[in-house]
Amino acid sequence: MKPSTKFAVGASVIVAAVGFMIFQGIQSTGKYFLTPTQLVSQTEKDPRYVNYGLKVSAKVVRGSIHRDLEHNRIDFSISDGTKSFPVVYTGPASSIPDTFTDANDIDVVVEGKLGRDGTFRATDVIAKCGSRYEPVMQQQTKAS
Amino acid sequence: MTLLGNFALWAALLLALWTAAMAFFTDWQRRPMLAVAVTRGVYAICAALLVATVALWRGIFSHDFNIEYVWAYTSRNLPSYYLVSAFWAGQKGSLLFWAVILSLFAALAQALTSTRHKHLLPYVAGVTSLVVAFFVSVMLFGHGNPFERMAVTPPDGKGLNPQLQNPGMVMHPPLLYLGYISITIPYAFAIAALMARSLDTGWIVAMRKWALASWLFLSIGITLGMWWAYVELGWGGVWAWDPVENAPLMAWLTLTAFLHSVMIQEKRGMLKRWNVSLMIGTFLLSIFGTFITRSGVISSVHSFTQSDIGYFFLALLLVSGVVSFTLLYTRWPMLVAEVQLESLLSRESAFLFNNLALVGIAFAVLWGTLFPIISEAVRGTKITVGPPFFNQVNIPLGLFLLLLTGIGPLIAWRKASTANLQRQFIVPLVCATITVVGLVILGLHDFYPLVALGLSGFVIGTVGQEFYRGIRARMTLHDEGMAIAVLHLVERNRRRYGGYIVHIGIVIYFVAFTGLAFQEKKDFDLAPGATETIRSPFGHTYLLKHMGVSQYTRLNRQVTAAALGVSVNGKSLGTMTSETRQYIDSFGNPTFEPSHEVVIRSTLQEDLYVVYGGSPDGTERARFTVIVNPLVAWFWIGGGVLIVGGLITMWPGGPQLRTQRRRAAPQAGYSVPLAGVAE
Numbered sequence: 001m002k003p004s005t006k007f008a009v010g011a012s013v014i015v016a017a018v019g020f021m022i023f024q025g026i027q028s029t030g031k032y033f034l035t036p037t038q039l040v041s042q043t044e045k046d047p048r049y050v051n052y053g054l055k056v057s058a059k060v061v062r063g064s065i066h067r068d069l070e071h072n073r074i075d076f077s078i079s080d081g082t083k084s085f086p087v088v089y090t091g092p093a094s095s096i097p098d099t100f101t102d103a104n105d106i107d108v109v110v111e112g113k114l115g116r117d118g119t120f121r122a123t124d125v126i127a128k129c130g131s132r133y134e135p136v137m138q139q140q141t142k143a144s
Numbered sequence: 145m146t147l148l149g150n151f152a153l154w155a156a157l158l159l160a161l162w163t164a165a166m167a168f169f170t171d172w173q174r175r176p177m178l179a180v181a182v183t184r185g186v187y188a189i190c191a192a193l194l195v196a197t198v199a200l201w202r203g204i205f206s207h208d209f210n211i212e213y214v215w216a217y218t219s220r221n222l223p224s225y226y227l228v229s230a231f232w233a234g235q236k237g238s239l240l241f242w243a244v245i246l247s248l249f250a251a252l253a254q255a256l257t258s259t260r261h262k263h264l265l266p267y268v269a270g271v272t273s274l275v276v277a278f279f280v281s282v283m284l285f286g287h288g289n290p291f292e293r294m295a296v297t298p299p300d301g302k303g304l305n306p307q308l309q310n311p312g313m314v315m316h317p318p319l320l321y322l323g324y325i326s327i328t329i330p331y332a333f334a335i336a337a338l339m340a341r342s343l344d345t346g347w348i349v350a351m352r353k354w355a356l357a358s359w360l361f362l363s364i365g366i367t368l369g370m371w372w373a374y375v376e377l378g379w380g381g382v383w384a385w386d387p388v389e390n391a392p393l394m395a396w397l398t399l400t401a402f403l404h405s406v407m408i409q410e411k412r413g414m415l416k417r418w419n420v421s422l423m424i425g426t427f428l429l430s431i432f433g434t435f436i437t438r439s440g441v442i443s444s445v446h447s448f449t450q451s452d453i454g455y456f457f458l459a460l461l462l463v464s465g466v467v468s469f470t471l472l473y474t475r476w477p478m479l480v481a482e483v484q485l486e487s488l489l490s491r492e493s494a495f496l497f498n499n500l501a502l503v504g505i506a507f508a509v510l511w512g513t514l515f516p517i518i519s520e521a522v523r524g525t526k527i528t529v530g531p532p533f534f535n536q537v538n539i540p541l542g543l544f545l546l547l548l549t550g551i552g553p554l555i556a557w558r559k560a561s562t563a564n565l566q567r568q569f570i571v572p573l574v575c576a577t578i579t580v581v582g583l584v585i586l587g588l589h590d591f592y593p594l595v596a597l598g599l600s601g602f603v604i605g606t607v608g609q610e611f612y613r614g615i616r617a618r619m620t621l622h623d624e625g626m627a628i629a630v631l632h633l634v635e636r637n638r639r640r641y642g643g644y645i646v647h648i649g650i651v652i653y654f655v656a657f658t659g660l661a662f663q664e665k666k667d668f669d670l671a672p673g674a675t676e677t678i679r680s681p682f683g684h685t686y687l688l689k690h691m692g693v694s695q696y697t698r699l700n701r702q703v704t705a706a707a708l709g710v711s712v713n714g715k716s717l718g719t720m721t722s723e724t725r726q727y728i729d730s731f732g733n734p735t736f737e738p739s740h741e742v743v744i745r746s747t748l749q750e751d752l753y754v755v756y757g758g759s760p761d762g763t764e765r766a767r768f769t770v771i772v773n774p775l776v777a778w779f780w781i782g783g784g785v786l787i788v789g790g791l792i793t794m795w796p797g798g799p800q801l802r803t804q805r806r807r808a809a810p811q812a813g814y815s816v817p818l819a820g821v822a823e
Contacts, residue, residue, distance in 0.1 A: 003484075003485045003486055003487050003488050003490075003493070004484055004485045006488045007485055007488055007493055007496060010488065010497065011496070011497075011500055014497070014500050014501070014504065015500070015504070018504040018507065018508060018537075018541065021508070021536065021537045021540065021541075022507075022508050022511055022512075022537055024536075025508075025512075025529065025532075025533040025536045025537045026512075026515060026527070026529055026533060028532075028536070029529055029530065029532040029533040029536065030515070030519075030527040030528065030529050030533070031527065031528050031529070031530070032525060032526070032527055032528075033516055033526040033527060033528040034525070034526065038525075042525075055528060069757075069758055069759070069760040069761070069767065070760045072667075072669075072767075091667075092667040092757050092767060092769050
């Protein structure tokens with residue numbers, strides 16, 4: 001076999017391995033990423049989406065955050081304008097990013113499960129970086 | 145000042161378009177005055193953008209809150225060093241920062257490149273000017289103008305985001321930008337070589353230092369980003385596989401691949417197409433990185449929310465991708481390899497596998513980052529992947545790469561003989577074995593950490609052997625003392641030994657990443673005077689005692705601080721104080737949300753990392769997240785080693801003649817059939 005053919009064989013093995021690992025990785029760790037409206041329509045179509053680990057992206061409803069430090073629990077609501085859910089996060093407050101606030105419609109990604117009672121039990125809350133809400137700032141500029 | 149700033153931006157735009165037109169559409173090859181005019185055009189663009197830069201800084205330092213950008217990112221009580229960094233704190237300012245730095249680099253490239261390459265320089269000027277014109281256009285036409293004024297003048301600004309009020313954050317964005325921006329220069333050389341049909345190794349020699357500089361800036365920027373995430377974000381890790389972290393990593397990976405594969409082109413005249421493609425790919429990834437972090441198409445912690453600026457970058461990405469690859473296609477036949485691979489057991493082949501692994505990792509990262517978009521387009525539902533995906537795929541690939549890092553320098557060019565393999569591999573293999581056996585005896589039984597540390601031992605063995613042989617040879621041949629021999633060895637072969645030092649830095653990173661696998665994390669709820677313990681993987685026991693909560697006001701913030709008395713194995717370490725901060729403006733009104741300030745006690749062995757999570761209303765009870773992070777300090781040490789090695793490889797002057805190909809002179813002792821010329 002020519003060395004370049006040998007190399008081609010070796011390279012194909014590596015490329016195939018990378019492809020397989022990517023495929024395998026997505027199969028075993030991928031998570032659905034839905035908006036509240038999509039989640040509602042999916043659970044109506046297919047009840048397996050209830051109590052199934054997934055991520056929901058929405059905005060924090062203004063003024064809805066209730067922090068209960070005593071019980072390590074934060075209650076809030078998320079909405080995409082059409083559908084909204086109450087969310088319960090249980091865990092240390094220090095794991096929640098500083099940018100998590102209900103002051104100005106921030107985007108939030110919650111990871112967890114939607115219970116049968118319609119409450120989303122979050123295991124992780126990710127809020128977007130607060131420094132760059134330029135559209136909001138521009139609105140304020142126009143208002144002032 | 146805004147009038148001057150706007151004027152300067154327009155001047156820069158017109159000059160850039162003029163310079164590009166001159167470079168691409170005139171007959172400068174035959175009329176040297178035109179080539180001189182193109183170079184002067186580059187200097188003039190740079191001058192105009194420097195004026196704009198001074199104008200923006202003046203606006204910031206004079207607290208001219210009528211300028212929207214100054215109002216949005218600074219305040220009267222902001223410390224003055226953060227006024228400097230406010231320049232690039234927001235989108236508009238960072239666009240100007242990008243443009244001015246690129247124009248500076250473009251001017252330096254014109255001024256510093258040897259006249260041997262003057263047939264490339266006007267094309268280089270054309271490419272860089274077009275990219276500058278793009279950035280200035282985004283500012284002027286894409287709602288990105290930092291000199292925009294408002295109808296009213298607010299009495300004070302909104303202030304700088306607390307997470308950006310950190311010394312690391314003053315340096316991290318500009319260094320990362322420097323990395324991204326400087327990629328444009330080697331890319332411009334690649335395009336210039338294609339346009340001039342000058343496709344020997346000349347363009348590689350001309351741009352090599354620029355590629356190294358980009359690589360070094362990217363490395364420093366990424367490392368500082370890790371440090372910032374570690375000390376500022378409070379989750380106790382350094383890398384979260386967020387799109388904004390993945391973006392520079394992908395460019396870094398392809399650039400690393402490029403730096404290795406150009407060596408094959410220089411030495412053997414192979415891989416010409418691959419090298420040009422890698423350079424184009426790296427440039428596109430740098431633009432893509434900017435696009436995804438600014439467009440909001442991919443959900444990221446740091447995304448600039450849905451701004452249309454992203455679509456300018458998408459357009460640049462598509463246009464430059466199509467133009468570059470079309471150009472490459474038309475020059476395809478001129479990029480034939482001069483020789484063929486002679487053996488699978490050769491350094492060429494080790495480098496090729498190294499390239500495959502690096503590009504494979506970059507591809508996996510790209511695929512994972514884009515998967516939400518791909519899955520939505522293909523299946524209609526968005527599916528995201530997180531750290532488990534990236535770790536699962538990249539850890540094996542990374543370890544394969546680490547193995548190649550050890551093998552590459554050991555194996556001969558062209559074709560390795562069995563004798564060569566025996567002579568070279570014994571010491572590194574012994575090092576790897578001793579490492580693994582030693583660790584198993586010490587009680588480490590986890591598979592991946594053992595492989596990672598064993599391979600680290602292997603690479604250290606390789607580098608150690610290379611240094612030892614070089615030093616010994618100098619000591620006998622030139623009758624030099626040890627220290628002098630080391631100095632001369634590195635000085636006479638900067639690229640080689642600088643590269644080895646970089647490899648040591650990379651090994652240290654791998655060791656530090658391995659340490660993170662043994663993180664210990666606990667949440668405590670402590671009444672004043674109460675104690676808790678946490679045990680570290682190295683067997684130390686930390687005793688933590690809640691000393692109480694205090695509140696006070698500082699320059700631009702109200703602070704709530706909780707103190708922990710800490711002792712390790714019964715020996716007191718003093719007090720560690722973690723804070724929550726509420727930033728305020730000069731009227732005492734709160735700005736931003738409360739932020740957490742972590743406190744870290746760092747040793748070479750492990751870090752104790754404490755975050756105060758707040759107190760229930762009206763009590764002095766406090767919640768703490770306490771983390772023991774083994775070996776984290778080695779990230780910063782590895783970064784330092786990497787910088788030293790990188791600087792050695794690019795240090796100017798000295799004997800650089802060895803860059804010429806040594807194809808005619810086979811190394812003694814190996815059987816080398818003369819290379820076939822036909823492909």
